[in-house]
Amino acid sequence: MKINFIGGGNMARAIIGGLKQNGFAMSDIKVLELDAQKRSELAQDLNVQVTDTYAEFHNTDVIVLAIKPQQLKEVCQQVVAILTSQLVVSIAAGVRSKDMSAWLNDYQGIVRVMPNTPAQIQAGVSALYAMPQVTQTQREQADTILTAVGKTLWLDDETKMDAVTAISGSGPAYVFYFIEALQAAGVALGLKDEEANMLALQTFAGASLLASQSNTDVKTLRAQVTSKGGTTEQGILSLESADIKHIIAQAAKAAADKSVTLGDLLGQ
Numbered sequence: 001m002k003i004n005f006i007g008g009g010n011m012a013r014a015i016i017g018g019l020k021q022n023g024f025a026m027s028d029i030k031v032l033e034l035d036a037q038k039r040s041e042l043a044q045d046l047n048v049q050v051t052d053t054y055a056e057f058h059n060t061d062v063i064v065l066a067i068k069p070q071q072l073k074e075v076c077q078q079v080v081a082i083l084t085s086q087l088v089v090s091i092a093a094g095v096r097s098k099d100m101s102a103w104l105n106d107y108q109g110i111v112r113v114m115p116n117t118p119a120q121i122q123a124g125v126s127a128l129y130a131m132p133q134v135t136q137t138q139r140e141q142a143d144t145i146l147t148a149v150g151k152t153l154w155l156d157d158e159t160k161m162d163a164v165t166a167i168s169g170s171g172p173a174y175v176f177y178f179i180e181a182l183q184a185a186g187v188a189l190g191l192k193d194e195e196a197n198m199l200a201l202q203t204f205a206g207a208s209l210l211a212s213q214s215n216t217d218v219k220t221l222r223a224q225v226t227s228k229g230g231t232t233e234q235g236i237l238s239l240e241s242a243d244i245k246h247i248i249a250q251a252a253k254a255a256a257d258k259s260v261t262l263g264d265l266l267g268q
């Protein structure tokens with residue numbers, strides 16, 4: 001399978017990096033990127049072909065749109081000229097498949113995806129939505145690309161993409177934010193930077209692994225840490241008095257609302 005990416009930024013790098021680790025032939029990947037420095041870094045780091053024009057860009061099975069949502073309409077207006085029967089995969093937040101289809105002259109071979117950056121180490125998760133006329137072969141092509149960089153979840157309803165974007169698309173940033181906060185808390189309590197960093201990171205890694213490998217639900221796992229009259233109880237009481245669950249729900253709602261707003265605004 002030949003894959004052409006348009007946009008060689010963070011997310012394209014994450015997906016290509018994951019494909020590379022997974023043994024995918026880098027000679028089958030081409031990246032159209034306008035920034036000369038990014039082009040040379042992509043060629044050097046990942047050994048992919050790079051270009052700054054659409055010439056010969058039609059010669060591919062899949063076109064992955066990995067530019068910012070605000071750049072998508074303009075790029076689709078270029079892509080429409082080279083479309084024959086390639087699968088078009090968009091990873092842009094917010095932008096709906098019906099709008100991309102309209103910009104691509106009513107082209108229907110579109111799969112909309114929301115990946116996340118742990119794709120870099122093949123630990124990503126991607127939600128995918130296929131327009132009704134996407135063929136089984138094209139679904140399998142999209143699944144092959146995203147399975148190479150993590151788990152996949154197919155959605156039957158595109159409107160769920162806004163929630164997915166808020167939870168797993170943006171989610172790694174919330175986790176990094178929490179790790180930063182735990183590291184800072186450790187330092188404030190007298191640990192050295194490297195001690196706090198090591199403890200916070202390994203605690204996150206260990207707890208995530210335990211939660212995903214255990215048959216026990218996370219609430220029970222939390223109860224197992226929280227000894228009656230012990231230290232954790234005080235920490236959890238403090239989190240609850242600040243209504244942290246509500247604050248997290250508000251953060252996710254803000255991200256999901258932004259996804260809807262982007263879709264409304266850019267789809268016009």
Ligand SMILES: NC(=O)C1=CN([C@@H]2O[C@H](COP(=O)(O)OP(=O)(O)OC[C@H]3O[C@@H](n4cnc5c(N)ncnc54)[C@H](OP(=O)(O)O)[C@@H]3O)[C@@H](O)[C@H]2O)C=CC1
Nearest residue numbers: 007008009010011032033034066067068069091092093115
């Ligand atoms: N980052 C993330 O965690 C996730 C991002 N996404 C989505 O992925 C998409 C890409 O995000 P991300 O990789 O973070 O963004 P980046 O800005 O890092 O990457 C976009 C790249 O496309 C380049 N570019 C801009 N216009 C064109 C063009 N006309 N032709 C070719 N290349 C162009 C940009 O160059 P320049 O910078 O010079 O404009 C940039 O290098 C977005 O739509 C985002 O919503 C989805 C899930 C997760």
Ligand SMILES: O=C(O)[C@@H]1CCC=N1
Nearest residue numbers: 093165168169170171
């Ligand atoms: O912040 C963003 O808009 C993109 C989409 C999800 C993660 N990053």
